[in-house]
């Protein structure tokens with residue numbers, strides 16, 4: 035991370051580009067820069083992580099899934115009856131240019147301001163909540179001791195039965211997940227009915243040897259699921275998705291979600307129509323058995339939640 039690139043000037047110098055300043059945060063860790071160098075500027079890493087002039091377009095929404103309407107305490111979003119989204123960090127292993135939270139993350143918006151006592155008070159007074167989903171930013175950017183602290187606090191609330199982590203770290207900064215974090219998670223296995231890890235990964239080319247190792251380490255203790263975003267120019271074709279699904283299955287990861295891209299301001303160059311997405315998904319169904327097929331979903335801009343496409 036220390037050797038990562040944090041501005042368009044640094045990116046220009048490394049890749050011989052001529053990008054202007056970005057209105058959004060920039061961060062690409064060193065090992066992804068090495069991959070970009072090998073893969074070239076047409077590769078899926080460059081497409082997902084290098085800033086582009088298209089980001090300055092004002093098309094799209096700042097809050098494309100209506101998060102702001104749904105936060106009930108700092109860092110806590112309550113959209114569905116039984117579960118809440120907890121966003122304890124703004125730090126990511128890499129800044130994805132298509133990120134649906136890119137406007138909130140760049141602003142360090144309210145939903146990321148800490149007031150943990152309010153979080154605990156809300157959870158205690160809502161016994162219908164049985165699952166906490168760690169999101170962000172990326173929860174695996176937190177230190178092992180911080181994760182320990184949160185799990186300890188949540189384990190004291192009797193109605194919290196399930197913990198889920200949504201993370202891009204195994205795919206984007208796999209060596210950052212040390213054994214201490216895995217040990218901490220293991221220590222809480224008895225306190226919850228289940229701890230699930232949902233890995234955000236969009237293309238088979240992201241599955242390097244280090245990524246395989248990281249998935250194997252996590253998979254030896256926890257159920258692993260995947261979520262992928264359908265992205266124009268990155269994975270919007272059936273062959274890449276079929277390959278990704280079967281490779282994930284080989285690694286013990288169950289495909290869970292295929293997200294239709296959100297209409298995010300600064301990321302509309304990744305957007306494709308629902309008709310195009312449905313056409314890809316129809317073909318996918320012909321090549322992948324139902325039990326391996328991720329749900330193809332869209333987060334509604336009004337904040338009402340996921341809708342099956």
Ligand code: SF4
Pocket residue numbers: 125126127128129130132133134135136170171172202
């Ligand atoms: S890791 Fe997740 S939250 Fe962070 S930039 Fe990528 S998509 Fe957004």
